[in-house]
Amino acid sequence: MIYREHYIELFINGHKADIESQKSLNLRFNNILYDPAEISSTQAEYSFEISLPSTPNNDKIFDYANNLSKLNKFTTRYTAEVYADGISIFEGSLVLNSYKEKQYNCNLVSVKVYSLDEIFGESVLTDIPWYTPFEGAGNDDHSINWYNSQLETDVVFPLVSYGAFQKSPYYEDDAAKDYTSKFNLDEYNRWYVESFYPSLKMLETVRKAFEYKGYTVGGDAFQNTFLNDIYMSCNLADGQIPEYNLGNPKFGQVSLQSSYSTSQVVGYEQELQYPYFRVHNARGHFGGQYQSSTDTEAWNFPSVRLYDILEGTNTVNAPSYLFQPNEHLIVIPADGYYKIDMTVDVALTTSSNLNVDQEVISDGGSGNEIVTETISLSPSVYENMPIEIALVRNYDDNYELIKGKWNKQYKNGNPASSAVGNAVEWLTAYPHEDIYNATYPTVKNDLTVQAQQSHFGGMRGAPQNKRKYTANELGYVFKDGEIMAYDPAVSDAFICGFSTIYGGIASVRKNGYSWSKSYSENENEFYNNTGYLKLTKSGSSVVESATTYNKNEYISAPTTTINCNSTGLTGSLSCMVYLRKDDVLNLFAVHRAYWNGSEVINYNSSINVSLDIKAATKRNYFYLKQDNYGYYSPIEFDYDLRLTNFLNNETKISEWVQGIFDAFNLETTQNGKNIWINTKKKLNWNLPVSVDIDDRVNSRNAEAVRIDYPKSMAVKYKIDTDEWGFERSVYPPEKLNDPDWKNYGDSGFTEIILNDDEYVTKTSDKQLQFSYTWYDNFNWYAVNSQFEPISENPVTLTIPVIAKSEYMIDGYDYTESMKHDGYGLTQRFWFRPRNSGTYVYTRTYPVEFVQIYEPVNLYTNFRDVYLNLSYKTTEPSLLSEYFNITPYLSSNYVIIDVYLNPEEYKAIKNGCAVAFDSDVYLPVEINGYDASGQNPTELKLLKKI
Structure with missing residues (x-):
């Protein structure tokens, strides 16, 4: 066939470029369409190098790149369009390679898609700012039930076993705890909002990633029925704890009033590490006519009784996930600062004396000795019947008294004794402050006391030349009516509270380092x-002087109030303290513990507490100080749920997105800040034949070439053979005992053998960074909102299990299993969860109803459309839907030279079939297409079978 020349026009950045001549342009294109020997191939189009003259018009288009001093002349990409006889045959970009002898040397390439590394840099998945309203459990809009029931949502909250579900034992003693099966969902399960981690829509996550970098995203992938129904498991880095929307009061606040009476309650007795009211029988001390031969001591305030105020009557002002009414405690949801307001009203309701055992010094006839006597103590909250109200965290038999700064000791141990000089009083805040040269009111225990007479200011590690050497320094004490700084070295359980001892005290955990090393x-x-007072002995007097030691500020916080008399205390305090995720908070009333022989002696009190706790901020203390963050400063936690908190905070976005493209064989094109994500075109034998070249090519001039197939093809999941699901998939089960048992597990893919030639070793495999999803059966038993069983007939649920094998074995210790989750295991996929018709109730305030939705591995429209999330050849799968998997072993390539007009080139590169030699061929490669029509084009075709 005689060729016909075509008129070429080149537009750069929308402006028509000047060309030397139609013949000299020599604009030729190569186009790779399809490679049957690869399981995944990429289409690409590019030109040979072309030259454009330096003209005023072209110089302007190229921003005067002909100027040698011009910078960045070769880093710019220009949009380019090529027309042949008015027909668009190319859209992409132009790259300027060089400028020499008044010629711009350029290449045309397919639309530039910046590498994912270029787009995302070092950004990780949790950097993506993706929020959604979230109201937790229940039936409100944007609740778990609401999201799961919507036809289209970007997030769902399915039931997935990321290990053993949280449970209480059905039997417990000092030796053991017994649980029901890990695969029974029954009245012993403990369900929370966190039992239903969000599952994000896969494609929407990809979209949000690109939008985060300023791109507008489209493409046919977003219209694909299957891809749009795929959701993902939660995947977290080691130590990563996803944060919920604590700015929503339901997630980050609790406001309650508790009323409690200790009457008829024995309380829990705990020994103190720092007891009070020392009784000291010194060796050599004369009593009567005899001399004591030993040096002994005892303590008349050695233990306390704790009462759990939250076991009383509670009024919770608004739904709160912090408060757990059945356990009578508050659980902190995330690391950060929490604003706390506490108001107390405490009344001593015992009005008569108590007859109790006390240790006293008595003349035993052969010398003084400490003996136990029954004495009568009058009712007073100052000393005999003190009451402390304390908010504590992670209590573990480690409560220690606030007590305060006043100390008293009875020399003979009997507070009812009228002996002259029996009662001795003195000031020191020890153990909450350094003792200096004051008298110890309690034992030292593990506190590292600074060297007496060589310490200044109560500060740790002061240089030697800054210390003062005086025996007159008695330490530091708080001012009356101000907050006492409770030293965490005494007990790191204490957060804040009140004490009635010696006039009433409000206390908060100390700001800064402990005084003790x-x-x-x-x-x-x-x-x-406003700062502690320094005590100095001057003669027989103690002098107080103001200091800035322990000075602290909570901007605009209400004034601390303390009103105390012998029958009770009222008070209020405000503070902001740093707490950690899963800190367990108890609200205790604390009484002095008494006995009379073997009988517990109690005194009674009536307690009313108002407690407000608000998650405030996770910012650093020093930034908060710098920004004057105070009582009325706004909550800085998110009000809406940041969905990307549930993605891996160590995974780079670029690597994850590339993994998605690999898993579903997606490709991208780009124009500026617009990016299109498309499914790759598969070989389609049913395409219409729109280019007939039989009239211009002689078959005798064609070359037949074999297709060099690899030995095998496969798309392979990343498989952890130590997972429960993989071991459960081994078939037959007896193979588990064989050395090669791993060969019998379900890995979710099929290896396609293409070539049995022993000399062929090449494979075409695609190794993914995602895992296959394994499922197992669980027995669901109906339970009512009081957590009582209402049916003995189980319903079978089939849900994903993402856990190591050992922790899912029923014989493996359940308590230990609950400590190990599968959130760090490889991410995996499922189709949108389906309503199982079952439900659970949460152990929250209030108790809330959650319908269970089961993820599924099989998509079906319940008519004729099916797809499995596998890469198997034995079922409709991702492999058959998105990859080149059909080996045309009996086919071959045919290579011919042919003149093509612009319409034909455009049709062929868009995938139409070619008629040649009275047969049908599919184009796989175009080489050297001459847009002007001066030269023939080489076509590589695949013979249709």
Whole structure:
């Protein structure tokens, strides 16, 4: 066939470029359409190098790149369009390679898609700012039930076993705890909002990633029925704890009033590490005519009784996931600062004396000795019947008294004794402050006391030349009516509270380092204190002087109030303290513990507490100080749920997106800040034949070439053979005992053998970064909102299990199993969960109803459309839907030279079939297409079978 020349026009950045001549342009294109020997191939189009003259018009288009001093002349990509006889045959970009002898040397390439590394840099998945309203459980809009029931949502909350579900034992004693089966969902399960982690829509996550970098995203992938129904498992890095929307009061606040009476309650007795009211029988001390031969001591305030105030009557002002009414405690949801307001009204309701055992010094006839006597104590909250109200965290038999700064000791141990000089009083805040040269009111225990007479200011590690050497220094104490800084070295359980001892005290965990070197943590808290008083002995007097030691500020916080008399205390305090995720908070009333022989002696109190706790911010203390963050400063936690908190905070976006493209054989094109994500075109034998070249090519001039197939093809999931699901998939089960048992598990893919030639070793495999999803059966038993069983007939649920094998074995310790989750295991996929018709109730305030939705591995429209999330050849799968898997072993390539007009080139590169030699061929490669029509084009065709 005689060729016909075509008129070429080149537009660069929308402007028509000047060309030397139609013949000299020599604009030729190569186009790779399809490679049957690869399981996944990429289409690409590019030109040979062309030259454009330096003209005023072209110089302007190229921003005067002909100027040698011009910078960045070769880094710019220009949009380019080529027309042949008015027909668009190319859209892409132009790259300027060089400028020499008044010629711009350029290449045309398919639309530039910046590499994912270029687009996303070092950004990780949790950097993506993706929020959605979330109201937790229940039936409100944007609740778990609401999202799961919508036809189209970007997030769902299915039931997935990321390990053993949380449970209480059905039997427990000192030796063991017994649980029901890990595969029974029954009245012993403990369900929370966190039992239903969000599952994000896969394609929407990809879209949000590109939008985060300023791209507008489209493409046919988003219209694909199957791809649009795929959701993902939660995948977290080691130590990563996803944060919920604590700015929503339901997730980050609790406001309650508790009323409690200790009457008829024995309380829990705990020994104190720092007891009070020492009784000291010194060796050599004369009593009567005899001399004591030993040096002994005892303590008349050695233990306390704790009462759990939240076991009383509670009024919770609004739904709160922090408060757990059945356990009578508050659980902190995330690391950060929490604003706390506490108001107390405490009344001693015992009005008569108590007859109790006390240790006293008595003349035993052969010398003084400490003996136990029954004495009568009058009712007073100052000393005999003190009451402390304390908010504590992670209690573990480690409560220690607030007590305060006043101390009293009875020399003979009997507070009812009228002996002259029996009662001795003195000031020191020890153990909450350094003792200096004051008298010890309690034992030293593990506190590292600074060297007496060589310490100044109560500060740790002061240089030697800054210390003062005086025996007159008695330490530091708080001012009356101000907050006492409770030292965490005494007990790191204490957060804040009140004490009635010697006139009433409000206390908050200390800001800054402990005074004792035994405790190295630096706790930074906010409360108001104008500074402690320094005590110095002057003759027989003690002089107080103001200092800034322990000065602290909580901007605009209400004034601390303390009103105390012998029958009770009222008070209020405000503070902001740093708490950690899963800190367990108890609200205790604390009484002095008494006995009379073997009988517990109690006194009674009536307690009313108002407690407000709000998650405030996770910012650093020093930034908060710098920004004057205070009582009325806004909550800084998110009000809406940041969905990307549930993605891996160590996974780079670029790597994850590339993994998605690999898993579903997706490709991208780009124009500026617009990006299209498309499914790759598969070989389609049913395409219409729109290019007939029989009239211009002689078959005798064609070359037949074999297709060099690899030995095998496969798309392979990343498989962890230690997972429960893989081991359960081994078939037959007896193979588990064989050395090669791993060959019998379900890995979710099929290896397609293409070539049995022993000399062929090449394979075409695609190794994915995602895992196959394994499922197992669970027995669901109906339970009512009081967590009572209402049916003995189970319903079978089939849900994903993402856990190591050992922790899912029923014989493996359940308590230990609950400590190990599968959130760090490889991410995997499922189709949108389906309503199972079952439900659970949460152990929250209030109790809330959650319908269970089961993820599925098989998509079906319940008519004739099916797809499995596998890469198997034995079922409709991702492999058959998105990859080149059909080996045309009996076919071959045919290579011919032919002149093509613009319409034909455009049709062929878009995938139409070619008629040649009275047969049908599919184009796989175009080489050297001459847009001007001056030269023939080489076509590589695949013979249709």
